[in-house]
Amino acid sequence: MNYIEEGFELLKEISFERLVGTEGEKKAQEIITKYLKNNNLSFYLEPFSLTGFEKGKASLRFNNKEINGYPNGGIGDVTLEGELFVLESDKQLNENPEIVKDKIVLINFPLDIKNYETLSKNLPKAVIRFSPPDKLPYHPSFRQTFFKEGTLLPVINITYEDAEKLSFASKVSITAHSLKKIVTAENIIIDIKGRDNRKDKIILCAHYDSVATSPGAADNGGGSAILYSIALYLKDFMPRNNFRLIFFSGEELGLLGSIYHTLKHRKETNEIKLVVNIDVAGDRWGKNLAMVLGDDELFHLVQTEANYLGIDFNVKKSIYSSDGMPFSAYSIPSVSLARHGGRPSAYVHTAKDSIEYSSIEGLRDIYKLAKQLVTRIDEAKFSLFKRQIPDELKKEINSYFIDRLGEKTFIKDRDSFFRRNK
Ligand SMILES: [Zn+2]
Secondary structure, three states: OHHHHHHHHHHHOOOOOOOOOOHHHHHHHHHHHHHHHHHHOOOOOEEEEEEEEEEEEEEEEOEEEEEEEEEEEEOOEOOOEEEEEEEEEHHHHHHOHHHHOOOEEEEOOOHHHHHHHHHOOOOOOOEEEOOOOOOOOOOOOOHHHHHHHOOOOEEEEEOOOHHHHHOOOOEEEEEEEOOOOEEEEEEEEEEEEEOHHHOOOOEEEEOOOOOOOOOOOHHHHHHHHHHHHHHHOOOOOOOOOOEEEEEEEHHHHHHHHHHHHHHHHHHHHHHEEEEEEEEEOOOOOOOOEEEOOOOOOHHHHHHHHHHHOOOOOEEOOOOOOOOEEEEEHOOOOOOEEEEEEHHHOOOOOOOOOOHHHOHHHHHHHOOOOOOOHHHHHHHHOOOOOOOOHHHHHHHHHHHHHHHHOHHHHHHHOOOOOHOOOO
């Protein structure tokens, strides 16, 4: 078996629900580490704690009908009834926020931090969201900061088709529960010492947790499988540079494993040359993406290596909501690789992101480019790009953490670190 075939074997074994802090995730960790042990790849675990939750369930009753969905993780026990109000857009919400008071609001817009705060302040009884047509319901989670700040808005997630039925109701009653709890999760880390006696290192990473209800075959069993294949390759290749390979946990709840790792190792961040992150892979037919957070030299390097392999990659300078981001907050360049556009990636974050739709062909292009890129960088006699992130991308990175992730403290901690060490 070649490296990627071995990776696919791992993917087949870990394609089950791996919600952070649950038995499922522990079981996946045992399988991954068993594969590492069988191949004499030494590793260690990096534990961290977070507010986790049980999957839970939710049901809505109206006009003698009952539909089921999922609560946002950790809403506790909820029993309530009230008048339904449909909000078509967040413009409508922002113009008249007080109209949601005491209502059960069915929304057709993203529940981002800003909209969540506006809704929270105006005290609706509950908020109902729905997934795109023909998709199973999502199971989103609150940001960790929401748990710390106290009362959570009861948020229920249903399908598009059920939302259509619900929209004719005037009164709805809801029962839901999902208890929150403090849990421990672990990043799995492999350090590979380079032949040259250098201090700096290259990081490759992929998250192995999944959202609740989802077997996460594409997101991100695929990335984990590719990372494992790269580990097998590097072990035989014996690189000149030091490499650190990390299977992150807690990504789906807001990059928790990678944020923890970068904060814990913040004194060593200037030793990291590059991060290659893999998140979402396995589509039999799909489009390959490489999102670069770095300078022009890195951008052109990625494009050139993809062309050298003769594989079509859409290379762009862009943020990507995944574990490369916390590193970029420390000005460490990163390349995120993903494959989208086919069936598994369309089912991402639902119970249908299962192994039956993922294929080994869907892993190959990403594996090849990741391997090519790290090999080229490793063999070069000089640095092929600078360790920097252009200002226009830095702005996007900051607003991603503050507006999309609600992680003001992470950004602040990093800033105070830089001030102290200037
Ligand atoms: Zn993911």
